[in-house]
Amino acid sequence: MNDAPAEPRPALRDDRSEPGTARPGAAGRTSAGPRRSKASADAILDAAQDLLAEAGYAGFSIEQVAKRAGAGKPTIYRWWNGKAALLLDVYARQKLVLTDDDTGTLEGDLASMLCSVSRFWRETPAGDIFRSIIAEAQSEPSALEALRSFLGERRHHVAAVFERARARGELDEGFDLDTTLDIVSGFLWARLLVRRLDDDLEGFNSFARQIARGVTRR
Amino acid sequence: MNDAPAEPRPALRDDRSEPGTARPGAAGRTSAGPRRSKASADAILDAAQDLLAEAGYAGFSIEQVAKRAGAGKPTIYRWWNGKAALLLDVYARQKLVLTDDDTGTLEGDLASMLCSVSRFWRETPAGDIFRSIIAEAQSEPSALEALRSFLGERRHHVAAVFERARARGELDEGFDLDTTLDIVSGFLWARLLVRRLDDDLEGFNSFARQIARGVTRR
């Protein structure tokens, strides 16, 4: 998903040949050239991710990212229009690993998915990053926009679970996919936002049972 | 509702006798005494609320609140330990008016409650304030703590709906109140955070139907 970072510029060839000689500068990275430097972009995203992991959203500033990446602030602002865009790209880099196993029932699949997402957010930087994006979206219109479109993209992971259920004939004829997806993501967001991402098996099972009961045919 | 605002001091008598003579100062507000000045506190909370309404969370700063309230910054920091505490008090002042009418069925009650909360957040400053608190909680531990305890307090409003249903004998014996409340509030939070608080009757009904089906006995 979204493996092309949000570029305000048309589309540059990002791959640049390796530098011939090392600079005396911070990391061996050669500075500049007429194309966008993939090395720089990577360094910036790495720095952003690390910083977020270490200092949290509170300590996350463009200033610090630039310093840590050995990049100039204008370089960041040239390619991302603010914190939010940067955060989104960082989130997009996270490899979403969900153990989307087919347990045979909607209820089982749902519980499994909750566990999976919960673990993903808990054990990778993704959770903190996503929290930050939501927070940023509350004051930054562009972040809100990004968050919304982002939502649509991630939707299909959960949707797949219900598609399987539909294929099995489990679902009621009046099943409303959109609302159901909102329920699932809302439930997860709330846990994320109050930092209650523990592996609450009982709660997840309870959730899954209830949702499954609500949407399956009798 | 949170009728004890987050006061760092034990409990002061906030009511002060009427000022004898007017100060030459800005407003007619009399300045100071060894007790907390209710007038100041009110002016600050009013200013905070207005500022949030006008400039949003992005433009909300202690500096501006102080200026607008005609108060000194130290006065704010004396009684609230940061943005979050101030926001919480502002939220606590909002009169939660929910048309909690008994429609006779759980489904009806649920749909009604969603409408009611949605309208409350949409048509009063409360929604924006609450969004701000959630955002603040992502970087400020104290705000997170406040948000959590806050959650517990508001919980009973939704719980009441389910208690009525239980009294009617609608509920399944395995009904899990906590999880269900999390579902409801999660659904509402998500709508609030992506600013999709429109009066989505169809969606609310769909949600209510599904939840009701999931928890009622067959």
Place this chain on the structure above:
Amino acid sequence: MNDAPAEPRPALRDDRSEPGTARPGAAGRTSAGPRRSKASADAILDAAQDLLAEAGYAGFSIEQVAKRAGAGKPTIYRWWNGKAALLLDVYARQKLVLTDDDTGTLEGDLASMLCSVSRFWRETPAGDIFRSIIAEAQSEPSALEALRSFLGERRHHVAAVFERARARGELDEGFDLDTTLDIVSGFLWARLLVRRLDDDLEGFNSFARQIARGVTRR
């Protein structure tokens, strides 16, 4: 000298009878009555002097003096109109101990006096206090006024040395006392202000010899 502190009030009897019962307050000092409390005044002056000794002029604030004295700020402002007045009173409390011995010659007396004043300023808080007063006088008109009148009072100590010389017949008939006193105090002030109060015997002797040669008859 100046043993009546700069009182803005007409003239109260400062001595108060001993309190009958101790207050639960800080130091057992009883609080108030319709007369000025000598105990409070002393506590304030003590605190001011100690604070100046410990934290220097930079750390000297009415706030701290009040806290340390266990006094209310208004009590300080009631009896002194600012830092400067307080400092002056503190300086006035310093017992000026000058070994004003008659060496038989103007030159000897002068050198002796320089040593004496220098040691006084160096070994008691007086030097730091006086420095503070001069500093304060640069921004506070009232302090300037006080400094000027103060100057007049202290003048006679040095004048006495020259009076003795005149009595001995050492002085030239065109001797200008005022200018000479300005020279002596200026010399000492400059040393004080750049904190070069070491016991510079050679310098003092050189000064004394030169001044004496300048004013004695040939």
Place this chain on the structure above:
Amino acid sequence: MNDAPAEPRPALRDDRSEPGTARPGAAGRTSAGPRRSKASADAILDAAQDLLAEAGYAGFSIEQVAKRAGAGKPTIYRWWNGKAALLLDVYARQKLVLTDDDTGTLEGDLASMLCSVSRFWRETPAGDIFRSIIAEAQSEPSALEALRSFLGERRHHVAAVFERARARGELDEGFDLDTTLDIVSGFLWARLLVRRLDDDLEGFNSFARQIARGVTRR
């Protein structure tokens, strides 16, 4: 005179090429680059000088200087480490115009110099600035250090007068230049600090006569 202002950075080329286009900002000043902006430094020093002239040392604050200069506070703190450093640079900018005319005698030269310095301090901002520096030095160690080294630099102006006298053969063989310079500057400082800089010809002549008598050979 102190032509190298107290720069914390080694030595930057302060001159920058002319701006191509005007900024929308306050004045027509173009904004910055990786070198120190001379325009900003000048604006800050101008503002500091004007502010000191208008509001005096009491009203002199970094805050006000920044506002008046249209500069950011961090810009000031980047190049000067506090009030004192700024004041010193402002003083260093004052063109010391002393009518150092050779009157033929030490006494005449001295009187002339006193008049000259007195007028300089009285009729230019220099006097007020210098008073402020002395005051600042009483609470700020760095200012004290600066004041001391400053002293050394300015010393030779007065020294020149005595050098001329020595060349004329006026001086006694035991003449002590250091002490004498301390006397002269002490006399002037004291007058400055109690704001008695009037053109006291009589006093100056008296001073000059006495000093001259003290150091000339018989």
Place this chain on the structure above:
DNA sequence: GGATAACCGAGACGGTACGTCTTGTCTTAAA
């Protein structure tokens, strides 16, 4: 001998300034 008036401590108040931090724009020099 009870009322009164001035003192006292405490500390909240509106302000101003402090020195630091971050933001987003701009300029330079190197590559």
Place this chain on the structure above:
DNA sequence: TTTAAGACAAGACGTACCGTCTCGGTTATCC
């Protein structure tokens, strides 16, 4: 022409004092 570097204006941050004002409480004096 992009880059790293970093100066810049702007302004918020949270803290320290300023000098004023109110509070209750205490106590010496005067009716």
